[in-house]
Amino acid sequence: MTKLKTILLGVVVGAAALVPLYGDPRSTPVTHPLWARMLLRALDMNEAVRISDQASQVFSTLSWRDSLSYRADRYLRADGVTVTEEGGRPRVVAGQGVGEVVYPVALVRGGDYRLRARIGGNPSASPTAEIALLGRAEAIRSLTFPSASVPGWVTGGSFYLDPGAYAATILLPPGTTLEHVEVAPPCLNPIEPVGGWRPTAVVRTDDVAVTALKAIDREDELPPAGTPLEVRGEDLRIDSPVLTTNVSEAGGYEGPWLKAGPKGLRAIVFLNLPEPGLYTLSVYGVPGAGQSWIADSCRKAVVCPGREPTAPGWRVVLTNQFNAGRHSFAVTLGDGAAIERVRLEPKKGTPADYVATLRRLGFDTGSDGAVSPDKAVDAMKFVRDRRRDVLDTLCGDVELRPETQAPTPIIAAAPSAVAPAAAGVPAPPLPPPLPPDLGPQEPASPTQPQG
Numbered sequence: 001m002t003k004l005k006t007i008l009l010g011v012v013v014g015a016a017a018l019v020p021l022y023g024d025p026r027s028t029p030v031t032h033p034l035w036a037r038m039l040l041r042a043l044d045m046n047e048a049v050r051i052s053d054q055a056s057q058v059f060s061t062l063s064w065r066d067s068l069s070y071r072a073d074r075y076l077r078a079d080g081v082t083v084t085e086e087g088g089r090p091r092v093v094a095g096q097g098v099g100e101v102v103y104p105v106a107l108v109r110g111g112d113y114r115l116r117a118r119i120g121g122n123p124s125a126s127p128t129a130e131i132a133l134l135g136r137a138e139a140i141r142s143l144t145f146p147s148a149s150v151p152g153w154v155t156g157g158s159f160y161l162d163p164g165a166y167a168a169t170i171l172l173p174p175g176t177t178l179e180h181v182e183v184a185p186p187c188l189n190p191i192e193p194v195g196g197w198r199p200t201a202v203v204r205t206d207d208v209a210v211t212a213l214k215a216i217d218r219e220d221e222l223p224p225a226g227t228p229l230e231v232r233g234e235d236l237r238i239d240s241p242v243l244t245t246n247v248s249e250a251g252g253y254e255g256p257w258l259k260a261g262p263k264g265l266r267a268i269v270f271l272n273l274p275e276p277g278l279y280t281l282s283v284y285g286v287p288g289a290g291q292s293w294i295a296d297s298c299r300k301a302v303v304c305p306g307r308e309p310t311a312p313g314w315r316v317v318l319t320n321q322f323n324a325g326r327h328s329f330a331v332t333l334g335d336g337a338a339i340e341r342v343r344l345e346p347k348k349g350t351p352a353d354y355v356a357t358l359r360r361l362g363f364d365t366g367s368d369g370a371v372s373p374d375k376a377v378d379a380m381k382f383v384r385d386r387r388r389d390v391l392d393t394l395c396g397d398v399e400l401r402p403e404t405q406a407p408t409p410i411i412a413a414a415p416s417a418v419a420p421a422a423a424g425v426p427a428p429p430l431p432p433p434l435p436p437d438l439g440p441q442e443p444a445s446p447t448q449p450q451g
Helices: 001-021 032-042 046-051 055-063 205-215 349-359 373-391
Strands: 068-071 078-079 081-086 091-094 099-109 111-120 129-134 141-145 152-161 165-173 177-184 229-232 252-260 265-273 277-286 289-297 301-302 312-324 325-333 338-347 409-414
Touching: 032 055, 032 205, 032 373, 055 068, 068 099, 081 099, 091 099, 099 177, 111 129, 111 165, 111 301, 129 152, 141 152, 165 177, 205 349, 205 373, 229 265, 252 265, 252 325, 265 338, 277 289, 289 312, 301 312, 325 338
Parallel strands: none
Antiparallel strands: 068 177, 078 099, 081 091, 091 177, 099 165, 111 152, 111 177, 129 141, 129 165, 229 338, 252 338, 252 409, 265 325, 277 312, 277 338, 289 301, 289 325
């Protein structure tokens, strides 16, 4: 009897633990807030789920239309500080020694992020910040804020981070006050249903399909919507003085390629898009020591170095919404990275396209209508398994060697195994290098949560 009671108690406790996450599977519909929390768990963002008691905070973590913002008193943990309130605004104040305040930062997309804070109270010392993977002690980024006597917004700088769960530790000199912490996003492709997240809506099959495909970053698998634009590697413009090697010195290449030497190089190409829509940027080449791409001076994506000698082939760079008109695509090539062709392909993006694509990739959302709790749990597990495959390939940013300001490109030639070129619209004439800052693109759909 004692053993039986223990087993029954374990079952009851386990069921009680599941109710806050999934609700009662016999009666609770799967709403947008519930599915959003399940997605964050699938992305290994458990700490973000725990700390976020508002639907709007969970939606913001997935959509990233606006900055991720924390009141100073909503920290994960703190040491050497006290919480006070002035004018209805909570703030954290460092005591006699250096205060330490830690905030969780959940990033579902990689990119260049900016950390800023509302700080004041001590004009003689500068607060600092350290960014580390959640649960790890070693900082991977360190930033310094300007000192200030009167509380105001100050920026600690920008930094590239892969997707993942991080801890931002703010170190406050004695007497320094902290009122707010904000992580400003780059241009990101939001993870959201069509029409954005809604705090009272019930999740339907197309909502699961759209958000799941975005979460595993496989919108490149959507069917094409038209003829792709293509340019050759030789048509990319180098953004600094260059030296060109003789083709005979390029080492077995045939035809025009752009290939980086030991110091790397930066190049850029402009493309005119006739219509707005969802596009996938792909590159035919070899990764070498990696490739870092930036669309419109804002959206960044990285092609990681090959773990072993890699044959030329097509590699997906990013999928994103773009307006009609001219767009810039800049690339930093690491040692040995080479480009033969760049392609921008329009994609279909109706809910039915997402449902069919997700089914082809291995998950069937079922018949149209509201999603059952069991189906939502299955979808969460599918996203978790596929997303971990993506996280295993992350490598950080690709940068030029600091000792050079004039990288040396190599105009080489394509191996004979190059894939046949798809029929494409001729690329527009290229303007001079060094593009203007075109600013961020419009978000994919309204994402501002109302709850």
